[in-house]
Amino acid sequence: MEENGRTFSDVRNVILSAHKNAGAEDKVAFYNEWAANYNEDVHILDYRAPMLAARCLSAAFPGDREGALVLDVACGTGLVGAQLQKVKFRHFIGVDGSCAMLELAKSSGLYQELKQCLLGKETLPVEPESxxxxxxxxxxxxxxxxxxxxxxxxxxAKPGGYVCMTTRANAENQEYKRQLERVMAEMEQEGLWTCVDVVEVEQWERAVSDHETGYISGVVYLYKKIPRLGFKCD
Ligand SMILES: C[S@@+](CC[C@H](N)C(=O)[O-])C[C@H]1O[C@@H](n2cnc3c(N)ncnc32)[C@H](O)[C@@H]1O
Known part of the structure; x- marks a missing residue:
């Protein structure tokens, strides 16, 4: 990693400068600005989410890793691809809203395809069930x-494929986390997927806000898409 002599205080200032109620375009503009220092800064932050997600997935994924197609959504600079490569996944498509983050993901050499998309405003640019x-x-x-x-x-995801997601469990993200878990549970009740694992992690990343100290906690969720049953009418 290229060292720019960044400190925890620099990282804290960058993260606190991002407005949590900003629109998607503003958030992506924030990441465009942050991209050059992102890898070094999240290292200082002891950001462990890519490793924790890869570990959860690796423990549960039964299939052929080298042949599996992985879609890394909000791939950023490619830290998730790097962790998944360590556990023998090889084929990656990355999607992100930030061109500067995508440029860095490209230079990692991990991704066969990279696509720019403003998630929530534009449709995820991949074939359904692929x-x-x-x-x-x-x-x-x-x-x-x-x-x-x-x-x-x-x-x-393909029928029988996996969806791995993470979120933070600190105070400021509690309402979002509740909504996220409600959506996940409703989809399970609809028979769309089944929960494989939920990993709650106390030391997710170092806290940056004034009212938190030490580390904030976070969660990895792993779901398996339920294959559709083929009904035959006589
Ligand atoms: C904290 S970074 C995580 C990147 C990578 N997954 C990692 O773990 O290092 C969040 C990423 O989400 C992207 N992002 C945030 N909001 C987005 C949106 N609405 N549409 C597309 N990308 C978005 C940012 O550009 C950024 O690359």
């Missing part, structure tokens, strides 16, 4: 990707 695994890390939270996108993640 991916063995759909993953979104660090982007389902207040002020970022809306919970309505969860249905699109499900849609992109």
């Amino acid at each position: 991916c063995d695994l759909v993953i979104i890390v660090g982007a389902l939270s207040v002020g970022q990707v809306p919970v309505t996108v969860v249905k699109e993640l499900w849609q992109a």
Whole structure:
């Protein structure tokens, strides 16, 4: 990683400068600005979400990893792809709203395809039921990707495929987390997917806000899309 001599205080200032009620375009503009320092800054933040998500998925994924097609939504600079490559996944499509983040993902050499998309405003640019695994890390939270996108993640997964999602569990994200879990539970009740694992993690990343100290907590959710039953009418 290129070192720019960044400090925790620099990182804290950047994150606190992002307005949580900003629109998608503003949020993506924020990431365009942050892209050059992102990898170094999240290292300082001890941001463990990509590793934790990859670990959860790796423990549960039964299929052929080298042949599996992975859709990394809100891929950023490619930290999730790097973690999944360590556990033998090889084929990645990345989607993100920020061109600057996508440029860095491209330079990682991990992704066969990269697509720009403003999630929540534009439709996820992949064929329905085309991916063995759909993953979104660090982007389902207040002020970022809306919970309505969860249905699109499900849609992109093949029947029998997996959807891995993360969110923060700190005070400011509690309402978003409740909404997210409600949507996930409703989809399970509709028979669209089944919950494989929920991993609650205390040390998710270092806290940056004034009213939090130490680490904030977070959650990894893993769901499996239920294959449709083929009904035959006589
Ligand atoms: C915290 S970063 C996470 C990146 C990567 N998944 C990781 O874990 O390092 C959040 C990413 O979500 C993207 N993002 C946020 N809101 C978005 C939106 N509405 N549409 C598309 N991308 C969005 C940002 O551009 C950024 O790359």
